[in-house]
Every structure is written in C-alpha cells, then in structure tokens.
Amino acid sequence: MSDRGTGGDVPRGGHGPGNRSRGGQTGASGGRGGGRSGRPPRPVRDEARNVAYDLLRAVDERDAYANLLMPTLLRERRLSGRDAGLATELAYGTLRGLGTYDEIIAACSDRAPEDLDPPLLDAIRLGVHQLLKTRVPPHAAVGTTVDLVRLRVGTGASKYANAVLRKVAGRSLEQWLPIVAPDPDQDPIGHLAVAHSHPRWIVTAMRDAVGGDFEETAALLAADNERPRVTLVARPGRASVEELLTSGAEPARYSPYAAYLSEGDPGSIQAVAEARAAVQDEASQLVALALTRVPVAGGDSRWLDLCAGPGGKAGLLDAIAVHGDEAGSPAWKPDAVLREPDGRSETAREGASGPVAFPGGARLLAAELQYHRARLVRQATREAVVITADGTVPAWRAGVFDRVMVDAPCTGLGALRRRPEARWRRDPRSLPDLGRLQRGLLTSALEAVRPGGVVAYVTCSPHLAETAVVVGDVSAGRDDVETLDARAYLPEVDGLGEGPYAQFWPHRHGTDGMFLALLRRR
Numbered sequence: 256m257s258d259r260g261t262g263g264d265v266p267r268g269g270h271g272p273g274n275r276s277r278g279g280q281t282g283a284s285g286g287r288g289g290g291r292s293g294r295p296p297r298p299v300r301d302e303a304r305n306v307a308y309d310l311l312r313a314v315d316e317r318d319a320y321a322n323l324l325m326p327t328l329l330r331e332r333r334l335s336g337r338d339a340g341l342a343t344e345l346a347y348g349t350l351r352g353l354g355t356y357d358e359i360i361a362a363c364s365d366r367a368p369e370d371l372d373p374p375l376l377d378a379i380r381l382g383v384h385q386l387l388k389t390r391v392p393p394h395a396a397v398g399t400t401v402d403l404v405r406l407r408v409g410t411g412a413s414k415y416a417n418a419v420l421r422k423v424a425g426r427s428l429e430q431w432l433p434i435v436a437p438d439p440d441q442d443p444i445g446h447l448a449v450a451h452s453h454p455r456w457i458v459t460a461m462r463d464a465v466g467g468d469f470e471e472t473a474a475l476l477a478a479d480n481e482r483p484r485v486t487l488v489a490r491p492g493r494a495s496v497e498e499l500l501t502s503g504a505e506p507a508r509y510s511p512y513a514a515y516l517s518e519g520d521p522g523s524i525q526a527v528a529e530a531r532a533a534v535q536d537e538a539s540q541l542v543a544l545a546l547t548r549v550p551v552a553g554g555d556s557r558w559l560d561l562c563a564g565p566g567g568k569a570g571l572l573d574a575i576a577v578h579g580d581e582a583g584s585p586a587w588k589p590d591a592v593l594r595e596p597d598g599r600s601e602t603a604r605e606g607a608s609g610p611v612a613f614p615g616g617a618r619l620l621a622a623e624l625q626y627h628r629a630r631l632v633r634q635a636t637r638e639a640v641v642i643t644a645d646g647t648v649p650a651w652r653a654g655v656f657d658r659v660m661v662d663a664p665c666t667g668l669g670a671l672r673r674r675p676e677a678r679w680r681r682d683p684r685s686l687p688d689l690g691r692l693q694r695g696l697l698t699s700a701l702e703a704v705r706p707g708g709v710v711a712y713v714t715c716s717p718h719l720a721e722t723a724v725v726v727g728d729v730s731a732g733r734d735d736v737e738t739l740d741a742r743a744y745l746p747e748v749d750g751l752g753e754g755p756y757a758q759f760w761p762h763r764h765g766t767d768g769m770f771l772a773l774l775r776r777r
C-alpha cells in the first residue's frame with residue numbers, strides 16, 4: 256500500500272467495464288503542483304490501484320471476465336487482505352459505475368470520454384469512482400490517480416487527469432446527478448440509466464419485468480450495484496449447514512441448504528474444498544429444490560438436467576436425488592413425506608398437492624453442450640451420469656424422465672451484481688437467437704419428461720422475452736402441458752410475483768434475479 260493516505264481507503268460500495276471509447280491521446284490542461292524545485296514529486300506506485308487498473312485494461316483490451324481474472328492478478332501481485340479487498344472494490348466499482356462516471360467526466364472535460372485515449376479514460380474512471388463512491392480522501396483519490404497515469408500513461412496525460420479530477424471533486428455524486436442525468440419527468444428511463452449506471456435497454460427491460468413501476472426499477476438497478484454476498488450450499492447427504500456454520504458461515508434466510516459467508520475464502524472451507532459444499536446463490540438452490548418438491552404420481556427415479564454446466568444446480572439435484580431432501584422445510588415436511596415400507600415415496604406423491612420432500616433413490620443424468628463445462632459438472636456431482644450433449648438433439652428416449660431441469664442459456668441480466676462488466680457487454684440483439692435456443696430446449700425438455708412428470712424452466716434473467724414469453728409460446732403450442740403455480744413450491748419465500756411463475760429479485764430477496772416456471776406434462 257502506498258504512503259498516499261490509503262489507510263482509510265474503505266470503499267463504500269460500488270463496482271463494473273466494457274470500454275466504449277476509442278480515440279486519440281489527450282492534450283494537457285491543468286497540472287499538479289510540483290515540489291520546491293518546480294519538478295513534480297516522483298510518482299508512487301500503489302499496487303492495489305495498479306491491479307485495479309490492470310483489470311480495467313484487460314476487460315477493455317481483451318474482453319477479460321473481471322471475476323475470473325481478478326483472483327489471478329491478486330495472486331500474481333501477492334495482494335491479500337485489505338489490499339486485495341481494495342483492489343477488487345475499486346475495479347468492480349469502477350466497472351459497474353462507469354455509465355454514470357462517463358457522464359460526469361464529459362461534464363468536466365473538453366473532450367468526450369469516447370475521444371480520450373482508453374488507458375487514460377480508465378484511469379480517470381478509477382479516480383472518479385474513488386472520489387464519488389468511496390471514503391478515500393479526495394486528495395488521495397486525485398494524487399494516486401495522477402501518479403498512476405504518470406507511471407502507466409504519460410506525464411502529459413497525468414496533467415489532464417489532474418485537471419478533470421479536480422473538477423469532479425468539486426461536487427458529490429448526489430450533486431452531480433441532477434446536472435448530468437436527464438430530467439426524470441422528461442426521460443425517466445434515461446434518468447435511471449445515468450443515475451444507476453445501466454444501459455438504457457436494460458433499464459427498459461427491468462422496468463417491464465417489475466411491472467412498470469419506476470420506483471421499484473430504481474431499487475432493482477441500485478441492488479445491481481451492490482456487492483453480492485457469498486452464499487454457500489451444503490449438498491445434502493454430503494455436508495450439512497451445521498458444518499458450514501462451524502466453519503464460520505452464518506444462517507441463511509431462505510434455503511434449508513444455504514449459509515452466508517461474510518468473510519474469508521470459501522475454498523478454505525473443507526466441505527467446499529471437497530465439493531461436498533459449494534458457492535451457490537440462494538435462488539439457484541431454491542429453483543432446483545422447487546423442482547424436487549413437486550409431487551409426481553408413479554415412479555420417481557430418473558431426473559435430467561438439460562443444461563448442466565458448470566454444475567451448480569446439478570450438484571444439488573444429484574445430492575437430493577440420491578440422499579433425499581433431508582432438510583426439507585419444517586413447516587410441511589412431516590405431513591408431506593410418507594415412506595413406503597421399502598423407503599420410497601409413492602404414496603405421498605400420489606395424494607399430495609403441495610410441496611413434498613423427496614426421500615431419495617433417484618439418479619440424475621446431466622447433459623451439457625460444452626465439454627469443458629461438462630467436466631466441471633463431473634466435479635460438482637458424485638453419482639450423476641454426465642454427458643456432453645446438445646439438449647436440443649436428445650441423446651435419450653422420449654418420455655422417460657420424471658423430472659427435468661432446463662436452466663437455459665440467457666442474457667444473465669439477473670446476475671449483473673456478480674459480473675461487473677456484463678451490463679456493458681450484453682447486447683439486446685442476442686435476444687432472438689437466445690429465444691430460439693430457449694424455446695428449443697424447453698420443447699426438448701417437455702419431450703423428455705413422461706406424462707405426469709414435471710419440467711422446471713429456469714433463467715438467470717428476469718427479461719420477459721426470456722421468461723414468461725418463452726414459456727407462454729411453447730406451452731401455447733401444446734395441449735399436454737399444465738402450468739403449475741411455482742410459488743406454491745417455495746413456501747418459505749414471499750414476493751415472488753403474481754404467479755404462476757416465480758421470480759426472485761436482488762432488491763427483494765438479496766439473490767440473483769432467477770426465474771422459475773414449473774410445467775407438468777399431461
């Protein structure tokens with residue numbers, strides 16, 4: 256850590272990349288005061304900020320994934336503890352916030368952000384983030400950024416950065432927003448896009464997904480800019496929540512298999528290292544659990560996960576298939592499970608209409624298109640049969656599965672908190688192709704499941720074109736599909752929407768924005 260006063264550098268939050276800019280080098284305007292000799296002091300290399308900056312550059316230049324590259328950078332530069340936390344917060348916060356920051360930079364600069372040299376622009380963004388969204392003292396935010404630019408871009412550029420940042424420092428974020436964001440009465444979408452740093456098309460999609468309410472849209476966009484908590488899953492029969500709590504995790508709100516980890520490396524927990532537990536968002540756990548809770552008449556031993564990679568849901572489904580939903584939910588478990596003398600569950604499933612706890616004794620087939628992702632599914636599961644296969648070209652007989660999970664490829668708009676650069680990379684033009692694939696996979700799932708069996712259609716996106724519209728289109732073309740009220744199988748969670756689908760939200764549940772439809776084949 257440098258001597259530039261970073262001792263108090265605790266970010267208040269913040270986060271996200273994608274460089275929209277291309278263009279020429281800066282001209283200088285303004286300058287940082289020199290020492291008595293008239294020469295500027297020697298720049299200080301601040302390793303946390305250099306790592307944050309390198310991440311921003313890699314995202315721009317190489318389309319790097321921030322959450323995959325950051326651990327490598329931290330390891331290579333031997334940053335840990337507070338410095339690692341600072342580097343991560345500064346990089347992620349800058350990537351998330353750059354939609355807002357670029358508007359402010361534009362107001363403080365004689366050039367549009369897209370006309371600035373990308374390496375300089377990234378450094379200025381990093382400085383703006385520190386000034387407006389962290390507790391870094393303004394002199395430290397400006398000084399460290401100017402040093403960074405001198406070391407990494409050039410002296411002329413550092414003078415430019417200094418001039419821009421001094422103007423930015425003249426106002427707080429709250430004071431800047433009315434100046435740079437469109438009037439909310441004239442252009443509510445544009446206002447939210449700038450105020451919460453999201454592309455307009457995503458703001459529109461989120462507004463539609465929450466039912467048109469702008470206040471709720473704002474809350475959702477704000478939640479996207481928060482750092483997500485780390486949630487663990489204890490795979491039943493392999494680990495327990497108690498074991499995770501003993502390892503320092505805290506009880507979770509919804510999932511009977513979840514625990515929250517507020518600090519420390521999840522990989523250092525033995526159950527995680529042994530793949531008996533894993534990092535998994537709570538909504539991901541619950542949509543998988545909901546699929547296992549729907550009563551099905553007749554046999555219940557063959558399950559299919561059609562899009563299994565990298566194996567989060569398959570890991571939980573495999574464990575429940577084999578060992579049963581042993582944690583279940585105290586509210587309904589005792590009545591719901593009536594075991595046959597051989598330990599199976601036929602009777603309960605025949606009569607039950609509400610959620611039931613699966614008693615075990617099934618086997619999961621996990622299919623994944625990409626070989627390297629199928630290998631990850633193998634690591635996440637123990638008893639499942641894992642195959643590399645195209646789910647739209649079935650490698651199995653029709654009508655043989657009792658339960659099928661389709662966790663379809665999607666825009667991932669429900670997981671923007673996790674991938675700080677994702678919002679700038681996603682393209683609405685991908686929606687038609689994704690929609691075709693989603694319809695193909697759901698159709699394939701409905702062919703794979705037997706009459707009486709159940710299909711879960713899941714996306715990590717609340718975008719209506721990927722959720723209700725896909726399910727509506729596919730079921731409208733068939734007379735053998737009954738849409739279940741998915742919320743009934745998640746009795747522990749409120750606020751999942753009007754039904755029959757269940758929609759999790761970052762701002763309501765603190766989870767990813769996961770969508771679930773449950774369809775029974777007649």
Ligand SMILES: C[S@@+](CC[C@H](N)C(=O)[O-])C[C@H]1O[C@@H](n2cnc3c(N)ncnc32)[C@H](O)[C@@H]1O
Pocket residue numbers: 539561562563564565566567568569622623624625628644645646647662663664665715
């Ligand atoms: C949203 S991810 C699934 C996440 C996974 N269920 C989990 O919980 O970890 C979608 C997956 O579907 C895979 N995929 C894409 N097209 C596919 C296809 N035609 N058949 C099977 N898998 C496909 C992708 O490679 C990706 O791994």
